[in-house]
Amino acid sequence: MDASSPPRYRRFSRPGPAPQSADLPAYTRRNTLAQPIARREPVEHIYPLSDSKGRPWASLSLMSSAKSGKSAPTFFEKENINGSFQLTAEKGDSIQSVTVNVTGRIITGSSLDDTYVFLNQSLSLWSKTESRSSGAATKLLGTCHWPFSIPLPKAVSLKDSGDDTLYRLPETFLERHTRASVSYELSVLVSRGKLRADSQIKTRFGYIPSTRPDPPSLLRQLAYRENSLLPGPEVDPVGWKTSPTAVVRGTIFKTRQAAVHCMLSLANPLSYTRGTVIPCRMILESNDSQALDMFSCPSAPMVTLRRCVRFQNPLTSTKREVDWIESYEDVSRAVLWPATDGNEAPYSRSLEGEIKLPKDIASSSSIGRFTVSYTVVVSSFETTGFTPSSSQPILAEPVTIATTHARDCPRPLAYAPPAYAPLPVPRHHNDFYASPATLRVGR
Incomplete structure (x- = not known):
């Protein structure tokens, strides 16, 4: 079977309905994001x-x-x-x-x-x-x-x-x-x-600098204006960028092999204002119901915003090539919860969430020998009893961090339920690499 496409599953492997996540507590959606700040008096x-x-x-x-x-x-x-x-x-x-x-x-x-x-x-x-x-x-x-x-x-x-x-x-x-x-x-x-x-x-x-993202899709703008749920990729395909399917392989409880197919969707366009959030969706599929239950726990996926500071140091360069030094740091981790509009099949789970962007995060920039860039990375799944077969990132999608809001558009809303507190950011802080003119994603 081609690992780049999800497998075909039988409708049921055990009697009874597919296991469902616990119902979310009722809450009122609030705009907790940064509001437009009036320019200060000098x-x-x-x-x-x-x-x-x-x-x-x-x-x-x-x-x-x-x-x-x-x-x-x-x-x-x-x-x-x-x-x-x-x-x-x-x-x-x-x-x-x-x-x-x-x-x-x-x-x-x-x-x-x-x-x-x-x-x-x-x-x-x-x-x-x-x-x-x-x-x-x-x-x-x-x-x-x-x-x-x-x-x-x-x-x-x-x-x-x-x-x-x-x-x-x-x-x-x-x-x-x-x-x-x-x-x-x-x-x-x-x-x-x-x-x-x-x-x-x-x-x-x-x-x-004054950098702006392009306007979001019309349906996402409408959701922000009406304080309603964000339409998912099925309803608003223009408003989302969905990654190719990746396969996560590993061992469960040191006894058997398991594989779960994973797709990540990020709100389009892939440029976001600091102080707001990056809306994200994740679909997990597997005919292994135990592995699927483990992976679909909201705290299991390790989805982070990873920053790369890349620069040249002429003193370390040879005559034939110029060395690039790269420093990576995970600056924010996604908060996920079971999708409220997910029509889940027995062997499919849907999660939705957001990555909160700090107000003081450095914006994306590039000038000559110096670059600050960002990537949303699915690096692993943290769940008891699972040992991944590889430490390499599972999915990676480059994004841009801007300093101001999209012009003439409603401000983004934060959708995370109050019970879902921000998760700790993994400690991938400032790992340095020296490489001749190549940019690596992840560690």
């Missing part, structure tokens, strides 16, 4: 600069969308970096120029060679040379104040690396246990003559 961040005696003589002020002035400045796509710089110049201070610099870097190690600059913008606030050519005063004296507004580009090209592809600016990415990071920095440089030291104020800031 907050001010102030960074003073003091002389050797502790007296402040310059300060940088930034207005941003951060939670508070004590947090790092945060800017969204299409927002300008608005701020001002102020200094007090004394007589004899040989200031030559005042320049604002905005830099975006990919950092893959501790060496300077492990840093790649993908964004570099400069804005001159004042220059002695420019003042001379315009007939203005060529020396600064007293309190000087310069407001500025710097637009960030939506995309950049990496021409110095021979790559003319346009890349959307990636989201700030900095995690303690991951080697690679994406960092943005703003600095103000006060340049002086050769006999005087330059002065600089700098701060890191967060950047959040």
Whole structure:
């Protein structure tokens, strides 16, 4: 029999109806997901600069969308970096120029060679040379104040690396246990003559791109608007992406072999806003009723959202190939329950569920040597008495994590019954691989 297609089963193998799961408790469906957040009022961040005696003589002020002035400045796509710089110049201070610099870097190690600059913008606030050519005063004296507004580009090209592809600016990415990071920095440089030291104020800031999923199917939108059940793949085939059938093989109670056919469906399109959920369905089929009962327990399937951070480290590369380093982490696990609309045959079980996406999960991004990607993985079944014959992932489906909601669409609803608490995430945290230009799914 072809392992890629489900087997044909006899209608009954034992008298009586197929075993049914316990009825779910009655509950009222609630929208517990992230609601659209009104853009915060700008907050001010102030960074003073003091002389050797502790007296402040310059300060940088930034207005941003951060939670508070004590947090790092945060800017969204299409927002300008608005701020001002102020200094007090004394007589004899040989200031030559005042320049604002905005830099975006990919950092893959501790060496300077492990840093790649993908964004570099400069804005001159004042220059002695420019003042001379315009007939203005060529020396600064007293309190000087310069407001500025710097637009960030939506995309950049990496021409110095021979790559003319346009890349959307990636989201700030900095995690303690991951080697690679994406960092943005703003600095103000006060340049002086050769006999005087330059002065600089700098701060890191967060950047959040505006990425949206495509609209869900019309039937799924209708379900969200009417607060009704999501239609399954049989009713709404456009609204779901169903995987090919996979066969899970193993040993039950160390005495006999068993095989269960598994299909996973994810809500289409395969792009989801963080802070919401990934709706999922699972169909299990087998002529082994005991194995089917074991596998269809809602806590048995190990369905997770797996993140892969993939980057290049030039120092470890050979002349013939560039090594990619990959770090995997399971960031969220699906909550499943018996399907409420399942028309189950005696040797078929249906589960429905969702994978809750943390509000602060990093969005999908790719720029040159750095990529953050996600895959929904069925890695195993955790049920007492079953030993799988393979540790490889059973099913894997790439998905995209966006930062904002689909345009002009109802917000997704959470359908998990209150009794079904989030399950613990398996500890596949930050396993590192080095491979020549190949991307592996799973471990």
